[in-house]
Amino acid sequence: MENYIEPIKYAIILFPFIAFLFTLPYILHQYHKYGSVYYLRVLIIYSFILYLISAYFLVILPLPSFEEVSQMTSPTTQLIPLSFVRDFIEHSSFQIQDISTYIKALMEPYCYVVIYNVLLTIPFGIYLGYYFKYSLKKCVFYTFCLSLFFELTQLSGLYGIYPRGYRLFDVDDLILNTLGGLIGYLCSIGIRKILPSREKIDQKAYELGKKVSWLKRTTFFFLDLFFFTIFASFIQGCFLAGNLSLYLTFLFYYVLYPYWRKGKTLAGSFLNVKIEVEPNHSILFALFLRQHLFYIGYFVLPIGILIFGGGITASLPLPRSIRTVASLLVILIVFGYLFSSFFRLIRKKKPYYECLSKTKLVSTIGTSDYNEKDI
16 A cells, blocks of 8 residues: 555645646636636646646556666566456466455455556546546547556656666556546546536636636736737847837737737637727727836836835935835835735726726636637
């Protein structure tokens, strides 16, 4: 049992790092497809990732030393199907004519390996059947492919890292793993009656996608900033360099392009959001005012206060301790201002730059623009 618990511990330790690398692409995909990141879907997907990591570690761990592997002379393959049945009968206390040996044989260590190989892929079959909605044939096929990947990993000595396979490539493992996937699929039939269906999860995600959350705003800002940085770097490197060309690039990307695209920036087109201007207001001027108020309020003003306030406090003819307290006070004022703006978004109140520019960020999920783009 210790051999099974230890790999799961390593999987749990490694999971946050893999989840971190996966998170940004996952968020972008969810906003692009559904317009929201629904918590139940997140729970299912991330638990699926944790399961795959755990299953992989259970297959490859513990890792032996190179010297130990190089001295191995045992076979690397077992290609006779259903050998585990013969081995079970020969090496366990099982006696077909003695019913009292049945339970005892099942509790012996040899039987653990057989049960483990079945249990290993039951969750895989459940995920494929419940969330991914694969048919029985696809579920069996993909479970077989997963098992084959595990066995080839062992046969290749962890993809050539070791001089030979340090675990046995066993055709019975393919059979037992595939059986586990089949059992998992059958279990998923009952799970579908308990948990929300994939259709209900999608429907809930679309409903949430019609609102613009603070997380979607943050993703929208950083994705636009990423696109703008690439575009500005190209202009600066290939055509004109300097502050004027950078500002003109800013006007083109954040004002003229969304004006031409009816409120959508590049990030907005991908994330299914757009900037909407209140009726009877100039769209071009509203976009111009919105973007300038945003960057002045969240970049120019805070940085200016830090530089200006820091310069004043440093030049005051006061003791060093008082000047240090004054500098910290300036920093607290700036961060207090930024945090108050952030909490305003969390409370679902319009930020000041939208109030002044008569604009708002709206979702395009379910609109004709979104449907036409999806066709």
